[in-house]
Amino acid sequence: MAALFTGKVLMANRERDEVETEQELGRALENKVLLLYFGSGQCPRCRQFSPLLKDFFLRLTDEFYVERASQLVLVYVSRDETEEQQSAFLRSMPKRWLAVPFGDAFKRELELRFAVSEVPAVVVLKPNGEVIVGNAVEEIRRMGPACFRNWQEAAQLVDRNFLLAEDFDDWTRRSITDPIRRLKYKLDKETEAKSKERKEEGEDSS
Helix, strand or coil, X not given: CHHHHCCCCEEECCCCCEECCHHHHHHHHCCCEEEEEEECCCCHHHHHHHHHHHHHHHHHHCCCCCCCCCCEEEEEXXXXXXXXXXXXXXXXXXXXXXXXXXXXXXXXXHHHHCCCCCCCEEEEECCCCCEEECCCHHHHHHHHHHHHHHHHHHHCCXXXXXXXXXHHHHHHHHHHHHHHHXXXXXXXXXXXXXXXXXXXXXXXXX
16 A cells, blocks of 8 residues: 555644655555545535544544454545645544645645545545545445445455444453353253263163
């Protein structure tokens, strides 16, 4: 995935940090599904969709919702008219987001490469840069975080350990009760074995 950004600079959404070396980008993007979010803080349709995307991203990556962050990274490709508008928008979004710097010509390259003609648009990419979904806006609206499972399968990520909060709750309940069930099963088997021994001893004595 880092090949897509070779020689480019991405901004981390915190104190204007830059993620610019291939090594840094490799660590940030390796073995992850990449979302390219083409949007604007001023666009009415984007203002409706961005809160949904924020919630979608947090439910997959924030420790409040999941046991561990999903293999997902998002890069914001701005159509904001000023740098101040872009900065204001990003301040309201998750800190894990990355962004193409305002005014960078790379933004136009990405729009042309992925045929983005209107916003909002979310392009979903495999770690090797292949397109999974050309525009996932409607899929995210319709399915929410559940659609990440489909992307994860399509991307063939190495680590498939992914639990939504409700899945983790089920797992927690199972993990608490499983030892009890195993102990009951063991005791039942021991009782059955002893009963069988007594029955055989009775048959021998007769």
